[in-house]
Amino acid sequence: MAEKITPRVEDFPQWYQDVVLQAKLADYSPVKGCMVIRPNGYSIWERIQQEMNARIKDAGVRNAYFPMFIPESFLKKEAEHxxxxxxxxxxxxxxxxxxxxxxxxxxxxxxxxxxxxxAKWVQSYRDLPLLINQWANVVRWEMRTRLFLRTTEFLWQEGHTCHSTLEEAESFTLQMLKMYREFAENVLAMSVVAGRKSEAEKFAGALRTYTIEAMMQDGKALQAGTSHNLSDNFAKAFDTQFLDKDNKKKHVFQTSWGVSTRLIGGMIMTHSDDKGLVLPPMLADTHIVIVPVVPKAAMGPAVYEAADKLAAAIKEAVSVKGLPYRVGIHVDKDEQKQSGWKFHEYELIGIPVRIELGPRDLEKQQAVFTRRDKSVKEFIPLADLPEKIGNELASMQKELLEKARSHRDANTYEVDDYDTFKKMLEEKGGFYKVSWSKDREAEESIKADCKATLRCYVLDENFEMINSNKPCFKTGKKDGNVIAIFARAY
Amino acid sequence: MAEKITPRVEDFPQWYQDVVLQAKLADYSPVKGCMVIRPNGYSIWERIQQEMNARIKDAGVRNAYFPMFIPESFLKKEAEHxxxxxxxxxxxxxxxxxxxxxxxxxxxxxxxxxxxxxAKWVQSYRDLPLLINQWANVVRWEMRTRLFLRTTEFLWQEGHTCHSTLEEAESFTLQMLKMYREFAENVLAMSVVAGRKSEAEKFAGALRTYTIEAMMQDGKALQAGTSHNLSDNFAKAFDTQFLDKDNKKKHVFQTSWGVSTRLIGGMIMTHSDDKGLVLPPMLADTHIVIVPVVPKAAMGPAVYEAADKLAAAIKEAVSVKGLPYRVGIHVDKDEQKQSGWKFHEYELIGIPVRIELGPRDLEKQQAVFTRRDKSVKEFIPLADLPEKIGNELASMQKELLEKARSHRDANTYEVDDYDTFKKMLEEKGGFYKVSWSKDREAEESIKADCKATLRCYVLDENFEMINSNKPCFKTGKKDGNVIAIFARAY
Known part of the structure; x- marks a missing residue:
């Protein structure tokens, strides 16, 4: 029955595809470049939506829906776009x-x-700020696609706001960037660098693009969300104006910001292992599976009854620290499948906690507890299990983030010259912090030479670029340099 | 500022459009036939999704997402489709x-x-039933469009299931039909007739289509949801087969079922009035607005403080009977707008309960309570308000349904001959229960003659068609007749 998952050390991209397909998260469709998101994957997206919607609403943004068809002439109104x-x-x-x-x-x-x-809705300063978000499918024709990470059609949220000043637009752009960083950390348990994109990498039509960049287990970068200050570029193209308090007509200043189903791919490549999906409890629909182990049919009723009772006790008691939801719990009484097969299956699909309960455990009033990310079996008294599970789910959420952060820190290097950079990149992958002259041609030549891209300019606590006194690691230029991160990326 | 809403008696379609546009539920887009769903309208859709998802999940159905692009050759595989x-x-x-x-x-x-x-996922009887739903946008090129009711692009859910027998597929088709009826009644407060579509009106590719039909305030019908037994029509076209327990390969039997954003249009035309939107509390995001009435600025602080305190007390106490949510409550302290303007605005957008609170009320420890669907002002002691509001929201939800049911009953007629039918239809509109010979040509000639369509065959408690001993109201045929409903429809 069970297919084998390619180990990560052997072939990381193949491992990723094996996990996605075998855990039934997504599947290839007969339409080139388009994927099918299967229920195991879609339930993760629903959790992402739920958590993101709460944050979006807290920021005063309201959801709406706009047509998916755009007259071709509209696209042409903003030249860079x-x-x-x-x-x-x-x-x-x-x-x-x-x-x-x-x-x-x-x-x-x-x-x-x-x-x-x-342009129709905004008339007066009283209509501002106008804060709108939509959840939608979008299409970008891609040549080389990969499930969740890069598909022709994907799902996302796109926020669009109008403000009366450039300063306010910049401030809101950063507010959403910070929200994305907090979301990545607290919900996805992904550690990200918040930075600013270079001119070459910014959104087509934006004044400025900010990004959160995550590091995958293979040391490559993944752009996990972007927030754009659009200035008045689109407002001028569409004549989106308002009558200000001083009775003058002015163009609005805008922002846009988005995250997509690629977050699911990034989350998988951050936490999962050679046994399959490892899912942060915040993203799980079913947090706990109880597997009654019944060596003889006659023992069934007593074990099942105890399993149901335990499930009820857990459901009642656990509304986990750090988790806003009631836990999802499943008691697997399927007698057609062996326990070993079940353990494998639940590891594959990433159920955070597994409880085994057999007749002997029952005699001792205990059960076997295993956390998906640790695989250490512990015998726990039944009476202690609800509290244990609550604590462990909260710990798991926290520790997955810590592990991701440690991994990134351990694989982030400061280098001063291009040759060292290139050699290390080839050997170890990872993020490279360098002194950088913002030279666009040099950026392109690095990409052509070793497939590394400028992921972002590093920012200080005020979200300003950080000046560097060292010469540029590539051009050797001495003045006006800033700190940037280069890496290979998905 | 305020535009006038055309009264219903004057021009019902214009009234509908006025309500939709002025309450900012939706807007026309520059793309022909496509609408923009504005935040006031989209929040209703989100509530519909939330309530429907709970029911879908209870039925064991899981959400997924499939590509929106379909190879043209796929569409051609099922001839009727x-x-x-x-x-x-x-x-x-x-x-x-x-x-x-x-x-x-x-x-x-x-x-x-x-x-x-x-066809790829289903291999064995162990994979059945397979119960899937998706929330998606779909496109049907329409010549004459109307906001929410008929647009080129619309949002919907579409359930798709596979079963091992035709009987099980039929049973699930009916289960979803009943779920839709219960949903329409308990969430949308719309009274619907559950029936079966004629051969001419059934889904292209289905064996059998069931429907829920609602009556609008102008007596016209609105198809509010459909559930199809697809038999093995699509399974044969796509070779969707499973290995059964008897070790034989068999085609699966399927169902599909859907409701769309047109429910919002139907809900508006069921409950709203000449002052604007009337929203069942189950669909409201903000249930209560408190308007502090401050005749002199100096009185502001005391009134605002009391309003905030009242809001907190209501929020704490009211998690309304019959409503699974905490109530949404807004205290409007905007001093730029007059109270009269605010009252008008909140009636227009359909906030179920309005509380007015002025300095004199405060002296008497009371407030003015008004329910959107009644417009009778009541003076209520502050201490009694939370309980009063909880009860009234639950009553409002119930009474809107009762009112819709009474309206339908009062406008449903039994007629025996076509001339009477045609005359009454022209004068009064409404639903017409008739004895019907299931003659397709006669059905088409009625449609051509007076724009009435066969809405559905009436069903008994077992969801079987009901035999009629009377001659067919159109063809005069005497044998094999059933009861059908004819009406003009949206």
Missing amino acids: VEGFAPEVAVVTYAGGKDLEERLVVRPTSETIINSMF | VEGFAPEVAVVTYAGGKDLEERLVVRPTSETIINSMF
């Missing part, structure tokens, strides 16, 4: 039985269609 | 900078793409 997205759009040219007069682009992102509405 | 949907699909022919080899249809519904995956 069309240059960035035109090569990867899908276009509807035929509908309702005939060719369309104006071709419709399937949204790759919604700044343009949303601005066409904002 | 392609005939039904081909005229209204939107087609992507160009993507990633070049013409596609195979054109991609934007899903009008997902039976075909989902079957292409089911």
Whole structure:
């Protein structure tokens, strides 16, 4: 029955694909580049939505929904935007039985269609700030795709806001960046670097793009979320204006920010192991599985009854520290499958806690406790289990983050010259903190030479770039340098 | 500031549009036939999703997500299906900078793409039943569109299930139909008739389609949800087979069922009035607004403090009978707007309960209570308000349903001959229960003659059609007749 998962050390990308397919998180579809998100994967996305929605609402943002079709002419209104997205759009040219007069682009992102509405809704300073978010599917035609990480169609949230000043827009851009960082840490248990993108890597149409960058177990970077200060670029293109207190018409200043289903891929590559998915308890739908071990059929009723009683006690008592939900718990009474098979299966799909309960345990009023990320079996008195489970789920959430942070710290290097960088990158992977002259040509030549990209400029506590007195690690230029991180990335 | 809402008696369709636009529930978009769902409307959809998801989960169904692009060849595999949907699909022919080899249809519904995956996932009787649902956007190219009721792109849920026998598929089809009826009544406060569609009106590709039909305030019908027994039609087209216990390969039997954002339109046309939206408390995000009335600025602090205290007391005490949520409550301290303007605004957007609190009320330790659907002001002691509000919200939910049911009963007629039917339909609208010979040509001629359609066959408690001894009201045929409902519809 059970397929083998390729070990990480052998082939990391193959390991990732094995975990995604075998844990039934997603599947390839017959449509090139599009994936199917299966129930095990979609329930993670629903948890992400639930947690993100709470944070979005706390920031005063309201959800809405805009059309997925965008007139092609809209995309062309902002020069950098069309240059960035035109090569990867899908276009509807035929509908309702005939060719369309104006071709419709399937949204790759919604700044343009949303601005066409904002231009109508925003009239006065009283209408500002206008804070909107939508959960939607978007399409970007990709040549090389990978489940969750890069697919032609993906799911995301995209926030879009209007402000009366550039300063306020910048402040909100950073507020959302910080929210993403907190979300990555506390929900996904991923440790991320919040930084700023280079001119080459920023969003097409933005003044400035901020990012959170995570490190995967193979040392590669994953861009996990971005927040853009759009200045008045789209407002000018769509004439989104408001009458200010001084009775003058002014363009609004805008932000946009998004995270997508690629977070699921990043989360998998952060925590999982050679046995399958390791899922932070905050993202689990079922937190605990109880497996009654019944060597003889006659022992069944007593063990099942005890298992149900235990499940009820846990459900009643555990609404876990650090977890806002009631726990999900499943008692597996399937007699067609052997216990060993079940243990393997629940490890594969990442149930955080497994409890085994057999007739002898029952005599001793105990059960066997195993945490998915530790695999150490412990015998625990039944009466102590609810409290134990509550504590362990909270610890697991915390320790997964700590482990991810340690891994990143241990694989982040400061280097002063390009040759050392290139050699170390090839040997160890990881993040490289360097002194950097912001030279666009040099950035492109590094990418061409060793496939490393400028992940972000490192920021200080005020989210300003950090000046460096050292010469640029690539160009040797001495003045105006800042600290940047280079790495290979997904 | 305030625009006028056209009264219902004057022009019902214009009234509907006025309410939708002025309450900021939705807006027209620059893309033909597509709407924008604004935050006031989207929050209703989120409540619908939350309530529906709980019911779907209770039925053992799990959420997933499938690609929105469907290879055109898939659509053609089921003959009736392609005939039904081909005229209204939107087609992507160009993507990633070049013409596609195979054109991609934007899903009008997902039976075909989902079957292409089911065929892979279903191997054995152990994999059955397979119960899947997805929340998604779908596209059907429409010529005449109306906000929420009929738009080119709309949001919906579509359930898709596989079973080992036709009987089990039929049973699940009916289970979902009953769930929809219960949902319509208890959440939307809409009274619906559960019935079966005629051959002419059934889903393209189904063996049998069941429906819930609601009556709007103008006496017209609205199809509010459908549940289809697909038999093995799609399973045969996609070769979705399983190895049964008897070691034989068999095609699965399937169901599909869906409700969409048109429920919001139906809910509006069921409950709202000439002052704007009337929202069942179950669908409200903000249930109560407290408007402090401050005639002189100096009185402000005391009144605001009392309003905040009252809000806290209500929030603490009210987690309403019949409502599973904590109530949402807003204290409006905006001093730029007059109280009268605020009252009008909150009636327009349908806040279920309004509390007014002024300095004199405060002296008397009372406040003014008004329920949106009654508009009678009551003076209530502050100490009694939390209990009063809890009771009134529960009553409002119940009474809206009762009112909808009474309206439908009062506008449902039994007629025996076509001339009487046609005359009454023209004068009064409403539902017409008739004896019906199931003659497809006669059905089409009625539609052409007076725009009435066969809404459904009426069913008995076992969901079987009801035999009629009377002659058919149109053809005069005497044998094999059943009871059917004819009406004009949205």
